[in-house]
Amino acid sequence: xxxxxxxxxxxxxxxxxxxxxxxxxxxxxxxxxxxxxxxxxxxxxxxxxxxxxxxxxxxxxxxxxxxxxxxxxxxxxxxxxxxxxxxxxxxxxxxxxxxxxxxxxxxxxxxxxxxxxxxxxxxxxxxxxxxxxxxxxxxxxxxxxxxxxxxxxxxxxxxxxxxxxxxxxxxxxxxxxxxxxxxxxxxxxxxxxxxxxxxxxxxxxxxxxxxxxxxxxxxxxxxxxxxxxxxxxxxxxxxxxxxxxxxxxxxxxxxxxxxxxxxxxxxxxxxxxxxxxxxxxxxxxxxxxxxxxxxxxxxxxxxxxxxxxxxxxxxxxxxxxxxxxxxxxxxxxxxxxxxxxxxxxxxxxxxxxxxxxxxxxxxxxxxxxxxxxxxxxxxxxxxxxxxxxxxxxxxxxxxxxxxxxxxxxxxxxxxxxxxxxxxxxxxxxxx
Amino acid sequence: xxxxxxxxxxxxxxxxxxxxxxxxxxxxxxxxxxxxxxxxxxxxxxxxxxxxxxxxxxxxxxxxxxxxxxxxxxxxxxxxxxxxxxxxxxxxxxxxxxxxxxxxxxxxxxxxxxxxxxxxxxxxxxxxxxxxxxxxxxxxxxxxxxxxxxxxxxxxxxxxxxxxxxxxxxxxxxxxxxxxxxxxxxxxxxxxxxxxxxxxxxxxxxxxxxxxxxxxxxxxxxxxxxxxxxxxxxxxxxxxxxxxxxxxxxxxxxxxxxxxxxxxxxxxxxxxxxxxxxxxxxxxxxxxxxxxxxxxxxxxxxxxxxxxxxxxxxxxxxxxxxxxxxxxxxxxxxxxxxxxxxxxxxxxxxxxxxxxxxxxxxxxxxxxxxxxxxxxxxxxxxxxxxxxxxxxxxxxxxxxxxxxxxxxxxxxxxxxxxxxxxxxxxxxxxx
Numbered sequence: 001x002x003x004x005x006x007x008x009x010x011x012x013x014x015x016x017x018x019x020x021x022x023x024x025x026x027x028x029x030x031x032x033x034x035x036x037x038x039x040x041x042x043x044x045x046x047x048x049x050x051x052x053x054x055x056x057x058x059x060x061x062x063x064x065x066x067x068x069x070x071x072x073x074x075x076x077x078x079x080x081x082x083x084x085x086x087x088x089x090x091x092x093x094x095x096x097x098x099x100x101x102x103x104x105x106x107x108x109x110x111x112x113x114x115x116x117x118x119x120x121x122x123x124x125x126x127x128x129x130x131x132x133x134x135x136x137x138x139x140x141x142x143x144x145x146x147x148x149x150x151x152x153x154x155x156x157x158x159x160x161x162x163x164x165x166x167x168x169x170x171x172x173x174x175x176x177x178x179x180x181x182x183x184x185x186x187x188x189x190x191x192x193x194x195x196x197x198x199x200x201x202x203x204x205x206x207x208x209x210x211x212x213x214x215x216x217x218x219x220x221x222x223x224x225x226x227x228x229x230x231x232x233x234x235x236x237x238x239x240x241x242x243x244x245x246x247x248x249x250x251x252x253x254x255x256x257x258x259x260x261x262x263x264x265x266x267x268x269x270x271x272x273x274x275x276x277x278x279x280x281x282x283x284x285x286x287x288x289x290x291x292x293x294x295x296x297x298x299x300x301x302x303x304x305x306x307x308x309x310x311x312x313x314x315x316x317x318x319x320x321x322x323x324x325x326x327x328x329x330x331x332x333x334x335x336x337x338x339x340x341x342x343x344x345x346x347x348x349x350x351x352x353x354x355x356x357x358x359x360x361x362x363x364x365x366x367x368x369x370x371x372x373x374x375x376x377x378x379x380x381x382x383x384x385x386x387x388x389x390x391x392x393x394x395x396x397x398x399x400x401x402x403x404x405x406x407x408x409x410x411x412x413x414x415x416x417x418x419x420x421x422x423x424x425x426x427x428x429x430x431x
Numbered sequence: 432x433x434x435x436x437x438x439x440x441x442x443x444x445x446x447x448x449x450x451x452x453x454x455x456x457x458x459x460x461x462x463x464x465x466x467x468x469x470x471x472x473x474x475x476x477x478x479x480x481x482x483x484x485x486x487x488x489x490x491x492x493x494x495x496x497x498x499x500x501x502x503x504x505x506x507x508x509x510x511x512x513x514x515x516x517x518x519x520x521x522x523x524x525x526x527x528x529x530x531x532x533x534x535x536x537x538x539x540x541x542x543x544x545x546x547x548x549x550x551x552x553x554x555x556x557x558x559x560x561x562x563x564x565x566x567x568x569x570x571x572x573x574x575x576x577x578x579x580x581x582x583x584x585x586x587x588x589x590x591x592x593x594x595x596x597x598x599x600x601x602x603x604x605x606x607x608x609x610x611x612x613x614x615x616x617x618x619x620x621x622x623x624x625x626x627x628x629x630x631x632x633x634x635x636x637x638x639x640x641x642x643x644x645x646x647x648x649x650x651x652x653x654x655x656x657x658x659x660x661x662x663x664x665x666x667x668x669x670x671x672x673x674x675x676x677x678x679x680x681x682x683x684x685x686x687x688x689x690x691x692x693x694x695x696x697x698x699x700x701x702x703x704x705x706x707x708x709x710x711x712x713x714x715x716x717x718x719x720x721x722x723x724x725x726x727x728x729x730x731x732x733x734x735x736x737x738x739x740x741x742x743x744x745x746x747x748x749x750x751x752x753x754x755x756x757x758x759x760x761x762x763x764x765x766x767x768x769x770x771x772x773x774x775x776x777x778x779x780x781x782x783x784x785x786x787x788x789x790x791x792x793x794x795x796x797x798x799x800x801x802x803x804x805x806x807x808x809x810x811x812x813x814x815x816x817x818x819x820x821x822x823x824x825x826x827x828x829x830x831x832x833x834x835x836x837x838x839x840x841x842x843x844x845x846x847x848x849x850x851x852x853x854x855x856x857x858x859x860x861x862x
Contacts, residue, residue, distance in 0.1 A: 084845050087838035098548055101540060107532055109796075116782075117529055117796045122775050124809050138846050171845055208809045222656075226664055229809035233657055251857055258850040293849045340824070344553050351547075351826035354858055358851040359827060362839045365540075365548045366823035378555050378639045378660035380820040389811040392797035393771070395782035396790060407518035408793045414515050414602055415569050418724045419689040420789040426682055427785055 002268075002285075002306030004278070007316060019269075019307055020324055020374065034219040037190040038198075045200030052191040057133075059166030061186060066202060068161075068168065068184040076173035085174065091363045092143055092178045098365030099151045102384045108393070114400035118393045123153035124229070126204075127387060128196035129181065130211035130221075131172060133162035133188050139175035140361060144368050144382065145211050146179035152387035157181050158206055160196060162188020189213075193220035197228045210386060212369070231386055232379050235372035236265035239357055240326035240346075242317055243281070244333045245274035247353060253284035255330055258358050260301035261294040267305040269324070271317055278308045318342035325376040328357045347376045402428055433699075433716075433737030435709070438747060450700075450738055451755055451805065465650040468621040469629075476631030483622040488564075490597030492617060497633060499592075499599065499615040507604035516605065522794045523574055523609045529796030530582045533815045539824070545831035549824045554584035555660070557635075558818060559627035560612065561642035561652075562603060564593035564619050570606035571792060575799050575813065576642050577610035583818035588612050589637055591627060593619020620644075624651035628659045641817060643800070662817055663810050666803035667696035670788055671757035671777075673748055674712070675764045676705035678784060684715035686761055689789050691732035692725040698736040700755070702748055709739045749773035756807040759788045778807045833859055 005015050040048040046066065053061045077085075108118030129145045142159070149157050159176050161169070163186045176184060185203065187195060193213075199205030208229035209221060221230045239259035243252045256268035272278050285302060289295050311317055318339060321329060325345035333339055336351040343349060347370030350357050361368050369382035396404070405424045412420035436446050471479040477497065484492045508516075539549030560576045562568065573590070580588050590607050592600070594617045607615060616634065618626060624644075630636030639660035640652060652661045670690035674683045687699035703709050716733060720726050742748055749770060752760060756776035764770055767782040774780060778801030781788050792799050800813035827835070836855045843851035 083841055087841040090838050091842065098540065101538055102550065104535070109529065109532060115795070119533065119797070125775065140842060140846065225653075226804075226806070229806070251854070254850055254854045254857055258848070258854045261848060261850045288850070288853070292853075294847070298850065336826070343822070344556065346822050348823045348825070351824060352828070354829050354832045355825055355827040356854040356858065358843060358848075358854045359832065359835050359839055360823075360825050361851060362842045363835045364546070364825040364827075366550070366825060371820075373657075375657070375660070376820070376822070378820060381823050383821075385816070389802075389807070389809060390814075391774070391777050391807075392779045392791075392812050393782060394779070394786055394791050394795040394797060395767070396786040396795075397783070398785050401785045401790065404790050404794045407521045408790055410514055410518040411522065411571060411793045412789060415571065416725070417689070417692060417789075417792075419685055419692045419719070419729060420792060422719075422723075423682070423685045423689045423787040423789045426685055427787065 002282070002302050002308060005307060005309045007309065007311045007320070016323070030215055030219045031223075034190045034216055034223060038194040038220060038223060041191055041194035041200065042198050046202055049187055049191055049195055049200060052189065053187060056189055057162050057164050057166070059163070064166060064186065066185055066187060068173070068186055072168065073173050073177055073184070076168060076170040077177050079170045080174045084171070088139060088143070088175055088178055091140065092147060094363055094365040095143055095147045095367075096151060099148045099367070099384050103151070104385070104388070111400070113403045114397035115404065116393070116395040119390050120393060121388050121390045123155070124207050124387050124389065125154070126156035126158065126206040127154050128206040128209040129157060129159045130192060130209060130213050130217060131159060131161040132213050132217070133164050133169075139171040140368065141212065142172055142175035142181075143179050146176065146181050148367065148382060148384050149210075149387045150180050152384040154387050156183070156206070158183040158185070158196065160185050160187050160192035162186070162192070190216045190220035193217060193224060197224035208387070210382065231369070231382060232371060232375060234369065236267065237262040238267045238269075238327040238372055239330065240269045240271065240321060240324055240328065241330040242271045242321065242333060242339070243277070244272065244314065245277040246334065247277070247332050249277065249280035249284040250287070251353070251356070252281050252332060253288050255356050256281070256285060256306070257288055257292060257298050257302070258356065259328065260306065261292065261298040264297050264300035265305065266301040268302060269307045269309065269326070271309045271311065271320060273311045273314050273317070275310050278310050282308060321346065325374045327370045327372045327376065328360070330355070330357055345376045347371045347381055398427075433713070433733050433739060436738060436740045438740065438742045438751070447754070461646055461650045462654075465621045465647055465654060469625040469651060469654060472622055472625035472631065473629050477633055480618055480622055480626055480631060483620065484618060487620055488593050488595050488597070490594070495597060495617065497616055497618060499604070499617055503599065504604050504608055504615070507599060507601040508608050510601045511605045515602070519570060519574070519606055519609055522571065523578060525794055525796040526574055526578045526798075527582060530579045530798070530815050534582065535816070535819070542831070544834045545828035546835065547824070547826040550821050551824060552819050552821045554586070555638050555818050555820065556585070557587035557589065557637040558585050559637040559640040560588060560590045561623060561640060561644050561648060562590055562592040563644050563648070564595050564600075568592075568600050568603055570602040571799065572643065573603055573606035573612075574610050577607065577612050579798065579813060579815050580641075580818045581611050583815040585818050587614070587637070589614040589616070589627065591616050591618050591623035593617070593623070621647045621651035624648060624655060628655035639818070641813065662800070662813060663802060663806060665800065667698065668693040669698045669700075669758040669803055670761065671700045671702065671752060671755055671759065672761040673702045673752065673764060673770065674708070675703065675745065676708040677765065678708070678763050680708065680711035680715040681718070682784070682787070683712050683763060684719050686787050687712070687716060687737070688719055688723060688729050688733070689787065690759065691737065692723065692729040695728050695731035696736065697732040698738075699733060700738045700740065700757070702740045702742060702751060704742045704745050704748070706741050709741050713739060752777065756805045758801045758803045758807065759791070761786070761788055776807045778802045778812055829858075
C-alpha cells in the first residue's frame, strides 16, 4: 500500500513534511568519479571518450567512429514505420507552434531627453542536447529539447546519445532528424558532458548543455556549470492528481501509474475530498498493476513513494498543492479553472477530466521537461528562453548625459567611485 | 604597462587565448569551510549565526538583535542628505520603469478541436537579496537587485547585509527603504546564505537567493543551488571599449579606469584600429591614475589584466568582441548602431561617445548586474524573469482527446510506456 494522509488527523502536519522532503541521493562517491572522468577528457580528449565508451557502453567506437553520420541516420529513419513517423511529425509541429508563441520581443524606450534604453534578444551560438540511453531513451524528449533550441534560432545543435553495445535507437535518430539536430555523437555519461563543455580534437565545445540524464550526467552538469550554461537538474517524475468523487476511479488510477511507470523513484500523489473515492482509486491501482507491462517499476514507485491525501473539503486543496509545488498537476474536478487560479506553484497544469498528463508528455505542445522536487517554486518548464539571452542597450546624447549627470555623479561620489563620476564630469565639462 | 595585442602579429591568436581564458580561483579550500558553516547553521540555527557574526564581523548581534528594524532604518534614512536621497529616488524610478517593460504576458492558444494550451507567469513567493559589506557595499546594487523583485510581484523580499564592527551603512539602508525591502538582517557571508536557504528559529527560508558576494558567498550559493534557486555567479567587473581615433583619449581612459577601480581583478580592454590613438589612451590612463583616489585598486587591475588590442580595420572588431563576450561594451565609434547589430554576445552595450558605462551603473534604467567572464554567451542581466516562473496549461475536451489520442498512444507504445497509452485509451473508449 502507498501511504494515506488525512488532513483532519492530528499527525497530518508531520506526515506531510516527511512526504514532501524526500531525500536526494548521496553525491560524494559519484562526484569523485565524475571529477576524474572530466579531467581525463580535458587531458586526452577523444582517446578518453573512446576508452570510457569501451568500458561503460561495451563497444569499440574506433570501429564505428564517434559520430553518427547521415547514412546511419537515414537508415534508422527508413526502419521507422510510417504511422510512428507521422505521429512524431504531428508532435513536432505542435511543439514548434507552442514554442514559437514564447519568442520574446525586443523593446526600446526612446526618451525625449536624448536617452534611449532597450533590450535585444539573441540566440545562443551552440547547445549540447544530452539524450540518455537504456530504458529511459525517449524520442519525445529529443523533440522537447531540440525543437525549442531550433525555434530560438540556435545555429549549432549537437546531440550526445550513448549507444549501449553499439546499438542505435531508431526512434531517437528519427526524432533528431525531424527536430533538425546538426551533429550526433554516440557518447554518453559524464564523458559526454565533459566533451560538450571543454571540446576535444574532433568535438567543438558548446555554450550550453541541456537534457536529462542519470546521476553521473547530473553531477557532471553541475560540475561544468559556469564554464557553460546548464538547464535545471531534473529529478524523478512526479504527478499530483486532484480528483473529486465524480471521476471514474480507473481513469485516475491509470493517470497515477502513468508517471509511476517512469521510474521506481517517481512519485504519484492523489488528493481527494472523498474517502470512499480514495479507496476506489487505491483498488483500481491494484487492478491496473496486474496487467501493466512495466509493473515492476510502477509498483515499486507506488508502494514506496505513492500517497493519497484525503481532505475535508475541496477548498483546502489549493494550498496543499502549493506546498508540494508538483511537476505535473492534474485537476479532475468540476471547475478546474477556478482551482487553477489559486495554484501558484506547478510545472504544468492539466485541466479537467479529459486531460490526462500523458497527452502533455507527447503531443499537446507545451514542454515535458518540467521542474521537479518542489523546484516549481522558483523554476519553469524548458522553453525558448533557455536558448536565448538578451543584451541591454543605453544610448545618450550630450543633452541626455547632462540630464542624468548630476545624480549619477552624486551617487558615484557617495559610493567612493571617483573614476565613475569623472567619466561623466569630463564629458559634461567637455574637458 | 598593460599588455598590447596587435591583430596582424603572428602571435595574436595565442596571446588572445591567454587574455580571454583568465583562471578562476581555486575553490577547494573555500568549499570545505563553507560546507562546515552551512552544516552549523542547519544544526543550530540562530546560535550559529550569532557565533559566526561575532567571529567574522567583530560585534555581538545578541546586543543589537539579528534583525535591523524600522527605527534603525528611519534613523539611517534621516542621516542621508537630501541630494543623495533625491538621486536614489530618481535612480529607483528609472530602474522601475525599465523593468516594468520586461514583464512578460500570459498567452493561451485556443484550438478549434477542444484543445487549449497556454502559459501563465507568476512571481516567486520569497527572495533573499545578498548585499556585500566592506568596500563593495553599493546602494545602487540594492536598487538593482530589489526593484526587479518588487516589479515582478515577489511578496517577501529579504535582505542580508553584514555590518562589520556593527556599523550599518546608511546609504544601503536608505536604498533598501526606497526599494521596498520587507526584512533586513545584519548577517553576511556563507552563514547568511545558509540562513536564507534553510531557515533558522527566527528567519524563514526563502525560495531564491540573488546578489553578489565574495568567494565564500559565491561558494555557498553554489552549494545550496537546487534546494533554492540562485542567480548566476558574478565574477570581477569587465569593460570592453571599442574606440576609433575620433575620440578624446582622456574620455576613453577614464572609462577604462571606471571599471578597473572596482576590483584589482577587474579587467579593462580597449580595442581600436589606430595605433597612435592606442598610445594616446595608454598615456591618458597614466595621467588619470595620478589623481585617482582608488589608484591602488585601479592600477593593479590595469597593470595585470588591462589590455589594448590594435586592429587593422574597424570591420574585424565585432567578431573579436563576440569572442570576448564582455560584461560591459562601450561603442565609441561614428556609427555605433551598425556595429551593435553585429554583436551577438555582450551583457550591456553603451552606444556612442556620450554614453560612458557609469551612467548604466546607476541611473540609465537597465540592470547593472550583468554576466561576467564570457558568460554573456549564454546568460543575461538580472531582470524580472529572475523573480518569476511560469506554469504551462493544457485543457482538452472529449473531442480534443480523440484528435490527439491515436498519435499519443502510438508514441507511448513505441516507447514502451503502456500506462501512458492506457490513460488515453481508457477515456476514448469510455471504459
